[in-house]
Amino acid sequence: MTRPDAENQDLFSIADLASEFGISTRAIRFYESKGLLSPERVGATRIFRKRDRARLILILRGKRLGFTLRDISDYLSLYDADRAQQVNLLAGKVDERLALLERQRNDLETTINELRDIKQLAEQRLTKKAG
DNA sequence: TTTCTCACA
DNA sequence: TGTGAGTA
Structure with missing residues (x-):
């Protein structure tokens, strides 16, 4: 059908x-x-x-x-009932999500910098041996 | 084609 | 958070 x-x-x-x-x-x-x-x-x-x-x-x-089905369900369940509460819930969830993504971005930057340092050290040792 | 349920990742 | 398979 x-x-x-x-x-x-x-x-x-x-x-x-x-x-x-x-x-x-x-x-x-x-x-x-x-x-x-x-x-x-x-x-x-x-x-x-x-x-x-x-x-x-x-x-x-x-x-x-990146929201869970549970988050989405909570949001949708307020769709007809209480718009103000729905907006509050959404704002809270968005804040949580943004905070998590920003933490993850910081972690990623830390990891990237660490890897760059390691790479730089490795290259320095190689050029010493070669030279 | 659609349904439901159980097992599985 | 879904998928596959078997079924009616």
């Missing part, structure tokens, strides 16, 4: 969304099993609406930015 209802552009099958976003249908079911998506059902078959598609876009963006 690629078109649950050809008349209705608002409906998507799991295969539609998987191919549109380049992910597996398994991944989409996995997100559902974690509570991040809750498509309607016709029998056992999932029917996704624009709203579900919008949530999937947010899930994929969150993942790309």
Whole structure:
């Protein structure tokens, strides 16, 4: 099934969304099993609406930015309930994420500098022997 | 094609 | 955080 209802552009099958976003249908079911998506059902078959598609876009963006599914789930669960709380949560998570990335960048710079020092020492010894 | 579940990385 | 395989 690629078109649950050809008349209705608002409906998507799991295969539609998987191919549109380049992910597996398994991944989409996995997100559902974690509570991040809750498509309607016709029998056992999932029917996704624009709203579900919008949530999937947010899930994929969150993942790309390095957030866990748990983080994303917490954020999405506030989507309808409390916008102010949602913005606060997001701000906090973004701060955490930025802090982590900055620590990692510092660690990387330290490691890079250390490796450069080692390389420089090694090259100095080589030129001494050669010369 | 889609579903679910279990094992596995 | 997913994937593969078997199944109905």
